[in-house]
Amino acid sequence: MSADDQKRQAGEAAAELVESGMVVGLGTGSTAAWFVKALAVRKLHIRGVPTSDATANLARELGISLAALDDVKAVDLTVDGADEIGPGLSLIKGGGAALLREKLVWEASRRCVVIADAAKHVTVLGKFPLPIEVVRFGHVHTGQRLADIAAEFELPPPRLRMADRGVVVTDGGNLIYDMASGRIDEPAGLAAALKAVTGVVDHGLFLDLADEALLGTDAGVVRLTP
Numbered sequence: 001m002s003a004d005d006q007k008r009q010a011g012e013a014a015a016e017l018v019e020s021g022m023v024v025g026l027g028t029g030s031t032a033a034w035f036v037k038a039l040a041v042r043k044l045h046i047r048g049v050p051t052s053d054a055t056a057n058l059a060r061e062l063g064i065s066l067a068a069l070d071d072v073k074a075v076d077l078t079v080d081g082a083d084e085i086g087p088g089l090s091l092i093k094g095g096g097a098a099l100l101r102e103k104l105v106w107e108a109s110r111r112c113v114v115i116a117d118a119a120k121h122v123t124v125l126g127k128f129p130l131p132i133e134v135v136r137f138g139h140v141h142t143g144q145r146l147a148d149i150a151a152e153f154e155l156p157p158p159r160l161r162m163a164d165r166g167v168v169v170t171d172g173g174n175l176i177y178d179m180a181s182g183r184i185d186e187p188a189g190l191a192a193a194l195k196a197v198t199g200v201v202d203h204g205l206f207l208d209l210a211d212e213a214l215l216g217t218d219a220g221v222v223r224l225t226p
């Protein structure tokens, strides 16, 4: 089975968790897109809170009613993908540069379900470079401070994320630095150090946020809890 089939399986299983009347956080990325498509097929009366402009556009095209995060008191259930799922359902997210809106929606949610293909499940976080969202003003200086932190954790300096058409800009108008590490042995310590840097808006370490994971595997969907 291809990784995309596994993503689809996980997305479809997550769509079954949704009930009419819910406010649902809609994640970003290819796995979350499978969830949004499966949710649309169910034609439930829900309101979706999108975590990116791309997801908002997809949901709108599929006829899902949308609400802004500030238009709802709380989100009943958020379903989103991840770049890595590590011990205790610690996550790296932000490969799609949507980590800030994703984290805001996750933190406003009563229940968070992460969906992924089997290869995303790892024993140690860090093979996937950790995305860090920074404000544009003075970002070269912020990048230097990030390099200092990386050195403390014996990691190489983070790199500004570029795409074919130039620097990657998030939906919020910020930039992304990616910290390649190989392994993150102290995710909580690194998360705190990154968050303390002026100019850092947030980072892609999602710790103690996921309530469960639905992994698409060749043997079917496997449910994991912290």
Ligand SMILES: O=C(CO)[C@H](O)[C@H](O)COP(=O)(O)O
Binding pocket: 027, 028, 029, 030, 031, 032, 080, 081, 082, 083, 092, 093, 094, 095, 096, 097, 098, 099, 102
């Ligand atoms: O965090 C994300 C976007 O910011 C995505 O959920 C993550 O990158 C996984 O993407 P995909 O489902 O396409 O593998």
